[in-house]
Amino acid sequence: KRREQEKHIKHIGCLKINGLIKWPVVLLLGDSESKSFAVSMFKGQISTAQVFPYPSVLNDEQEQFLRELVGPVGKFFEEVNDATKNDALEKVEDHTMQGLKEMGAFGLQVPADLGGLGLSNTQYARLVEIVGMYDLGVGITLGAHQSIGFKGILLFGNPAQKEKYLPKLATGENIAAFCLTEPASGSDAASIKTTAVQSPCGKYFTLNGSKIWISNGGLAEIFTVFAKTPMKDPKTGEMKDKITAFVVEKSFGGVTHGPPEKKMGIKASNTAEVYFDNVRVPADCVLGEVGGGFKVAMNILNNGRFGMAAALSGTMKGVITKAVDHAANRTQFGNKIHNYGAIQEKMARMTMLQYVTESMAYMISGNMDSGASEFQIEAAISKIFASEAAWTVTDECVQVMGGMGFMKDAGVERVMRDLRIFRIFEGTNDILRLFVALNGFQNAGNQLKSLQKALKNPLGNAGLLAGELSKRAKRLLLTQTHTQTHTHTHTHTHTHTQFYPSLFPVADEQFVLKRVADCAIDLYAMVVVLSRYIKTNSMLSSLPLPGHPSAQHEKMLCETWCIEAHDRIMLDIGSLRSSQSRQVFKNLRAISAAVVENGGVVSPHPLGF
Amino acid sequence: MSGRVLVGVKRVIDYAVKIRVKPDHSGVVTDGVKHSMNPFCEIAVEEAVKLKEKKLIKEVVAVSCGPQQVQETIRTALAMGADRGIHVEVSGKDYDNMGPLQVSKIMAALAKKEEAQLVILGKQAIDDDCNQTGQMTAALLDWPQGTFASEVTLEGDKVKVVREIDGGLETIKINTPAVVTADLRLNTPRYATLPNIMKAKKKKIANVKPADLGVDMASRVEVLRVDEPPQRQAGMKVETVEDLVGKLKEAGRI
Numbered sequence: 001k002r003r004e005q006e007k008h009i010k011h012i013g014c015l016k017i018n019g020l021i022k023w024p025v026v027l028l029l030g031d032s033e034s035k036s037f038a039v040s041m042f043k044g045q046i047s048t049a050q051v052f053p054y055p056s057v058l059n060d061e062q063e064q065f066l067r068e069l070v071g072p073v074g075k076f077f078e079e080v081n082d083a084t085k086n087d088a089l090e091k092v093e094d095h096t097m098q099g100l101k102e103m104g105a106f107g108l109q110v111p112a113d114l115g116g117l118g119l120s121n122t123q124y125a126r127l128v129e130i131v132g133m134y135d136l137g138v139g140i141t142l143g144a145h146q147s148i149g150f151k152g153i154l155l156f157g158n159p160a161q162k163e164k165y166l167p168k169l170a171t172g173e174n175i176a177a178f179c180l181t182e183p184a185s186g187s188d189a190a191s192i193k194t195t196a197v198q199s200p201c202g203k204y205f206t207l208n209g210s211k212i213w214i215s216n217g218g219l220a221e222i223f224t225v226f227a228k229t230p231m232k233d234p235k236t237g238e239m240k241d242k243i244t245a246f247v248v249e250k251s252f253g254g255v256t257h258g259p260p261e262k263k264m265g266i267k268a269s270n271t272a273e274v275y276f277d278n279v280r281v282p283a284d285c286v287l288g289e290v291g292g293g294f295k296v297a298m299n300i301l302n303n304g305r306f307g308m309a310a311a312l313s314g315t316m317k318g319v320i321t322k323a324v325d326h327a328a329n330r331t332q333f334g335n336k337i338h339n340y341g342a343i344q345e346k347m348a349r350m351t352m353l354q355y356v357t358e359s360m361a362y363m364i365s366g367n368m369d370s371g372a373s374e375f376q377i378e379a380a381i382s383k384i385f386a387s388e389a390a391w392t393v394t395d396e397c398v399q400v401m402g403g404m405g406f407m408k409d410a411g412v413e414r415v416m417r418d419l420r421i422f423r424i425f426e427g428t429n430d431i432l433r434l435f436v437a438l439n440g441f442q443n444a445g446n447q448l449k450s451l452q453k454a455l456k457n458p459l460g461n462a463g464l465l466a467g468e469l470s471k472r473a474k475r476l477l478l479t480q481t482h483t484q485t486h487t488h489t490h491t492h493t494h495t496h497t498q499f500y501p502s503l504f505p506v507a508d509e510q511f512v513l514k515r516v517a518d519c520a521i522d523l524y525a526m527v528v529v530l531s532r533y534i535k536t537n538s539m540l541s542s543l544p545l546p547g548h549p550s551a552q553h554e555k556m557l558c559e560t561w562c563i564e565a566h567d568r569i570m571l572d573i574g575s576l577r578s579s580q581s582r583q584v585f586k587n588l589r590a591i592s593a594a595v596v597e598n599g600g601v602v603s604p605h606p607l608g609f
Numbered sequence: 610m611s612g613r614v615l616v617g618v619k620r621v622i623d624y625a626v627k628i629r630v631k632p633d634h635s636g637v638v639t640d641g642v643k644h645s646m647n648p649f650c651e652i653a654v655e656e657a658v659k660l661k662e663k664k665l666i667k668e669v670v671a672v673s674c675g676p677q678q679v680q681e682t683i684r685t686a687l688a689m690g691a692d693r694g695i696h697v698e699v700s701g702k703d704y705d706n707m708g709p710l711q712v713s714k715i716m717a718a719l720a721k722k723e724e725a726q727l728v729i730l731g732k733q734a735i736d737d738d739c740n741q742t743g744q745m746t747a748a749l750l751d752w753p754q755g756t757f758a759s760e761v762t763l764e765g766d767k768v769k770v771v772r773e774i775d776g777g778l779e780t781i782k783i784n785t786p787a788v789v790t791a792d793l794r795l796n797t798p799r800y801a802t803l804p805n806i807m808k809a810k811k812k813k814i815a816n817v818k819p820a821d822l823g824v825d826m827a828s829r830v831e832v833l834r835v836d837e838p839p840q841r842q843a844g845m846k847v848e849t850v851e852d853l854v855g856k857l858k859e860a861g862r863i
Contacts, residue, residue: 064681065806065807065810067681068681068684068685068688068806069803069806071645071685071801072685072688072800072801072802072803072806073803075800076800080800099800102800102802103800103802103803104802104803104804104807105803108803112807117803117804117807
């Protein structure tokens with residue numbers, strides 16, 4: 001077997017590695033090293049730097065401080081914030097808003113010397129988890145303000161801009177909003193039509209356009225606005241429109257907003273259209289570089305994504321508690337319903353989904369705090385996973401509660417309504433799946449043929465991957481868990497990274513990419529829970545209590561997840577490899593075309609009329 | 610008058626937690642269980658901070674007895690507005706057996722050392738419901754006490770205390786220095802805001818041992834066994850008064 005593997009190492013050529021022991025942080029043909037697990041995964045390799053061990057980024061002082069913050073924030077949401085009221089009023093109650101400002105909730109990540117709390121991403125995630133548990137409407141109000149609204153100033157602002165704007169934003173005296181989306185530009189963000197034309201003297205820009213569905217649009221004083229600026233291409237001399245990011249103050253004049261949108265959920269959050277009518281924006285309000293706005297936008301969104309996974313892991317915890325409470329107390333057919341398999345499966349799946357989401361959220365925030373520069377694929381994966389998991393979990397919670405779950409008083413239907421938007425905004429899950437898969441292929445496609453050969457050769461890579469991952473697992477695991485997890489990593493990860501670029505016609509591309517992305521998501525999820533379980537187990541094994549019940553429980557979560565994820569991945573890969581999938585995709589396209597052409601359902605009624 | 614108020618704060622299992630008795634019946638499960646400041650202690654801290662804000666007193670000192678974890682509780686008091694803290698280190702068996710007698714000895718010693726004008730405590734802790742520490746502290750100091758306070762007013766070198774008693778409200782006037790224990794309706798504690806928690810990081814917590822204060826931690830009380838309250842039995846409905854009397858006789862109650 002070893003000789004087989006070495007044959008492939010030689011055959012691979014540029015992928016030759018110095019023995020199997022030192023797993024390279026992938027260095028391929030002068031490509032820059034990527035520590036991102038997802039990036040290397042697409043290359044058919046495992047870069048474990050960011051996933052093993054599970055990050056532990058808080059020092060004693062940060063942990064102590066965070067512990068002190070958790071209590072008061074939780075207490076505030078238990079006793080002051082009334083989510084039901086906020087939802088009914090379609091706004092956050094005034095005294096609650098005031099309380100949140102006094103609490104410091106509006107400047108969690110603003111540096112302390114500018115009036116904020118200076119929290120790291122991990123600390124921020126822990127607090128946002130609490131908000132998510134109690135009130136997503138408030139969560140979006142806070143998130144639209146600081147996670148994206150003024151994040152651009154934190155990431156790209158110059159010292160003058162930071163000093164000017166951050167203090168009042170941190171106290172909540174000024175609210176911020178992120179303005180990218182337009183009536184004709186949602187997912188296609190690069191096609192925005194709002195314009196910012198620089199004055200001949202160069203001292204200001206004139207901003208014109210309208211943005212829709214802007215969270216905090218009706219409340220904000222400070223707007224991060226993306227607009228097209230005509231720029232002269234230095235090489236060709238022709239004028240091109242490039243996106244530039246601006247910090248726009250309402251006080252500049254010309255900034256107005258529409259009435260609050262009536263929504264399905266997160267009703268407490270203000271969503272409005274924002275209009276810019278010949279707004280004079282000083283040139284020193286440009287965020288980042290003129291023409292570099294798209295990068296600014298993507299970075300802001302990327303930077304805030306982990307927050308969603310953290311918030312939603314809190315939301316899920318909350319609804320699971322409600323479901324458990326019901327299942328443990330409701331008697332039907334002579335037994336508490338949690339004794340029935342149908343309910344047990346629901347409860348278990350809800351728990352696993354929450355566990356995975358939570359593991360992803362803190363893995364990513366930990367990576368970011370450790371200085372990782374490449375986490376966009378993982379962040380996108382976590383957003384897709386969290387939003388869909390939360391929807392499923394809450395839906396199942398309603399189901400477990402039966403009719404009660406459907407009633408307003410139970411408080412779950414509101415959460416369901418609040419959650420629907422999470423699969424849509426901040427990058428629709430559909431687009432993000434394409435992003436995840438395309439990123440992977442881009443990296444693979446950039447490499448030499450030898451890499452493609454390696455990708456196409458399952459057994460060779462299988463050996464390498466299995467060998468390395470099991471070595472890592474061995475080192476990290478303790479004896480009793482070793483055999484189980486070893487077997488899992490051995491069998492479940494080895495065949496999963498064979499992605500076949502361009503075996504399908506271009507038209508089928510998105511069908512393929514979606515399935516590839518699903519595999520990537522499941523794989524990342526597997527690695528994340530393995531890593532977390534290993535951490536829990538080794539942490540608890542060092543305590544005087546052996547066989548800690550929580551470790552056993554986590555082992556079950558991890559094991560079950562990996563078994564089922566493996567099956568899903570194999571199914572997807574199998575279907576992609578089968579000839580039937582081509583037929584299915586062809587049919588899918590044709591069905592869609594027919595329905596579009598007909599303006600609706602095509603097939604004639606079974607009754608004939 | 611020194612203008613210094615000593616406030617005792619106790620770290621207890623959070624009121625919302627479902628209490629479980631340890632399998633060996635030696636106590637309740639505390640490992641990994643959420644703890645927070647005793648609600649009556651919060652009211653005590655709030656009252657002290659209010660007095661300072663009204664400029665009637667100059668300094669609020671928060672005191673807690675226990676292991677390392679009680680520092681969290683002291684920090685909460687600091688975040689609410691206390692100026693500094695004193696952590697009296699008690700751990701292990703001493704902590705398990707610590708009760709009102711030991712705490713009141715400590716509070717009395719500190720009150721003398723800090724030359725406190727007022728000692729404000731919660732009327733009782735929600736874990737042991739003793740309702741003794743305030744009274745014992747006053748007795749050890751030979752100071753007047755105003756317990757179950759629902760209203761506290763400083764009047765020169767005296768304190769007017771409105772007390773909640775079984776019959777209603779009783780108003781007394783006592784000399785300072787004095788011990789006051791806070792009842793539920795005294796005030797509504799403020800929320801510790803996150804910026805205040807951050808500022809509280811800079812406030813000092815002094816460490817001290819009971820021995821330094823000349824306090825003997827030996828307990829006169831031994832806990833033999835801890836049990837859950839008995840399961841509540843179902844009730845019974847009866848049609849007439851005669852039935853009721855008959856059933857009560859049957860049960861040997863009358």
